[in-house]
Amino acid sequence: MANNIQAIRGMHDVLPEQTPLWQYAEQVIREVLGAYGYSEIRLPIVEKTELFKRSIGEVTDIVEKEMYTFEDRNGDSLTLRPEGTAGCLRACLEHGLLNGQVHRLWYYGPMYRHERPQKGRYRQFIQLGVETYGMAGPDIDAELIVLMDRLWKRLAIRDKVKLQLNSLGTVAERQVYRERLVAYFQDHAAQLDEDSQRRLLTNPLRILDTKNPAMAELVANAPALMDYLGADSLQHFQSITALLDDLGIGYEINQRLVRGLDYYGKTVFEWVTDELGSQGTVCAGGRYDGLIEQLGGKANHAVGFAMGIERLLALMETVGDYPLAKPVDVFMIRVGETAEKVGLRFAEQLRDALPALKLQVNCGGGSFKSQFKKADKSHADFALILGDDEAAQGVIGCKSLRIEAPQQTLSLEQAIAFLGEHFQNRAV
Template identity: 65%
Template sequence: MAENIQAIRGMHDILPDQTPRWHHVEAVLRRVMAAYGYREIRMPLVEKTELFKRSIGEVTDIVEKEMYTFEDRNGDSLTLRPEGTAGCLRACLEHGLIHNQAHRLWYAGPMFRHERPQKGRYRQFHQLGVEAYGMPGPDIDAELILLCRRLWRELGLGHKLELQLNSLGTAEERLAYRAKLVEYFRAHYEQLDEDSRRRLETNPLRILDSKNPELREVIEGAPVLAEEFGEESKAHFQGLLERLDEAGVAYGVNPRLVRGLDYYCRTVFEWVTQELGAQGTVCAGGRYDGLIEQLGGKGSAAVGFALGMERLIDLLDEPERFEAAAQPHAYLISVGGLAERKAVALAESLRDALPSLRLQEHRGGGGFKSQFKRADKSGAQVALILGDDEARDLTIGIKHLRTDAGQTTLAQAELVSFLQTLI
C-alpha cells in the first residue's frame, strides 16, 4: 500500500473550520482599503530572480538563504515571490503607472521563504501589502498608519497592537552613520555574536535589530542615526509625529528600529504584540523612495507596509464565532421519490428569493433519522422536512435544531417569510 503524501514542511492547509476566520479578516481588509481609496492589484507568484536581487539586496538573508529559486525550461532563473513590494513596483513600472502619477494600491496572497518553520513563521505564508506611489510628504506616511489603526479597530484588535516608529533618514545620511556604526561595533567585536559579526560586513544596521539579549547593552551604547539627519529628514519625521498626535495615535519612537530590507529610507514603522511570543511583529513598513531607480524607473516617492495574515488571524478573539457565522441557516431533508425530486426545485426557488440564505440540501440518501443527524451536525438553525405527503400538499415541516421549540408545519408559500427571520 502506498504511503500517504504529506504537505511540504512549513506549508499548511487551511481547513474548512478555519476558512471563516480568513473570510472575515479579508472582508474587513477589503472594506477598509476601499474606505481610503486604495485599489487592488494582482501580480504573479513567480518573478525573475534578478528582480529580488536588485530590490532586496544580494547580501540579505532573504536572497542568500531563503528564496525558492529554480531554473525553468528556458534556462531563466525564476523565484517564488518572498515579498510583494518588488513585484508590485515592477508591474507599475512595466505598465507605466509610476512617472508623474500618484497611486494607492493593495494586494494580498501567498509569499514564500525557506525559513525554519515555527509558530507565526511559515515557508508559505500570506500577506496583505499596501503601496502608495508619487506622494513624498509625511501626510501619506500618516495615512498608512491611520489605515492600519482602523483595521485593528474593526477586527477588535486595537488593544493588542502597539505602534513603534523610527526614521532612517536618506541614503547619504545612512552612509555616514554606517561608517560610525561599523567603527563602534569593531571596537566591541568580541562582544558580538556570530550573526552580528557577519552582518558587520554586509548590513551593520541590522545588528541594531538583534533579538539576542546578551547584545542589549552594547547595542544601547551604539551611535544614534538621528544625529546624522539634515533639516529635511528632521522635518519629515516631525511632520509625521505631529499628524499622528493630532489624530490621537499612540506610538513609541524606537531609535533602534530598522527594517530587514535595504531599500527603506526615512519613515519606518512596526505594529507589534506581546501575544505571539517571538513572532511579535504583525505589520511593518516604511518609505522606500530609492527603490524605483534601482529597478530602472525614474525616481519617485514610495511608501508601504505588509501585514502577516496568519499572525493577524492568530490574534482574533473567540475564533469559533466565525465558523458559526458560516454555517447553514437551514438544512433541507427529503425522503421519498416525489419529495426528493420536488426538493431540488424548492431549494432553488428559495435561493432565488433569498440570495443571502445559506441552505444546505441533503445528498446521499438515507431515512429521516440519519438525515436529522446530518442536519444537526451541519450547525443549521432549522431542518426543513419534505416527505411525499408534504410534497403533494405543498407544505413543509420545520424542526428547530438549536432550541426546544416543537416541530411545526408551514405552507410552502409561507417559507420565504419564515426563513427571512433566520438571516
C-alpha cells in the same frame, strides 16, 4: 499499506472549521482599505529571480538562503515571490502607472521563504501588502498608520498592539551613520555573535535589530541614527508624529528599528505585540523612494507596509469572540423518492427568492434520523423536512434546531416569507 502523502513542511492547510475567521478578517480588511480609497492589484506568484536580487539585494538572507528559485524549460531563472513590494513596483513600472500619477494599492496572497518553520513563521505564508506611489509628504506616511489603527479597532485587537516609529534619514545621512556604526561594532568585535559578525560588513544596521539578549547592552550603547539626520529628514519625521499626536494615536520612538535595505529612507514603523512570543511583529512598513530608481524607474516616492495574516489571526484568536459567518443557514432533509425529486426543485425556488440564503440539501440518501443528525451537525438554524406526503401536498416542515419551538408546515410562499424575515439582513 502505502504511506499517505503529506503537506510540505512549513506549508499548512486551512481546514473548513478555520476558514470563517480567515473570511471575517479578509472582509474587514477589504472594507477598511476601501474606506480609504485603496484599489486592489493582483500580481503573479512567480517573478524573474533578477527582480528580487535587484530589489532585496544579493547579500541578504532572503536571496542567499530563503528563496524558492528554479530554472524553467527555457532556462530562465524564476522565483516564487518571497515578498510583494518588488512585484507590485515592477507591475507599476511595466504598465506606466507611475508617470505623473498617484496610486494607493493593495494585494493579498501567498509568499514563499525557505526558512525554519515555527509558530507564526511558515514557508508559505499569506501576506497583505499596501503600497502608495507619487506622494512625498508626511501625510501619506501618517495615513498608512491611521489606516492600520482603524483596522486594529475593527478587529478588536487595538489594545494588543503598539506602534513603534523611527526615521532612517536619506541615503547620504545613513552612509555617514553606517561608517560610525561599523567603527563602533569593530571596537567591540569580541562581543558580536556569529550572525552579527557576518552582517558587520554587509548589513550593519541589521545588527541593531538583533534578538540576542547577550548583545542587548552593546546595541543599546551604539550610536543613534537620529543624531545623524539632516533638517529635512527630521522635519518629515516630526510632521508625522505631530499628525499622530493630533489624532490621539500613541507611539514609541524606537531608534533601533531598522530595515537594513538601502532603498528604505526616512519613515519606518512596526506594530508589535507581546501576545505571540518571539514573533512579536504583526505589521511593518516604511518609505522606500530609492527602490523605484533601483528597478529602472524615474525618481519618485513610495511608502507602504506588509502584514502576515497567520500572525494576525493568531492575535485575533486571543480575543476569540467574532461574528463569524456560519456555512449553513438551513438544512433540507428529504426522505422518499418523490421527496428527493421535489426537494431539489423546492430548494432552487428558495435560492431564487432568497439569493443570500445558505441552504444545504442532504444528498446520498439516509434515514430520517441520520439526516436529522447531519442537520444538527451543520449548525443550521432550521431543518426543512420533506417526505413523500409533504411533497404530494406541496408543503414542507420547518423545524428550529437552535431554540425550542413547534414544527411548522409551510407552503413554498410561506417558507420564503418566513426564512426571508428570519435572515432579512442577508436575504433579498
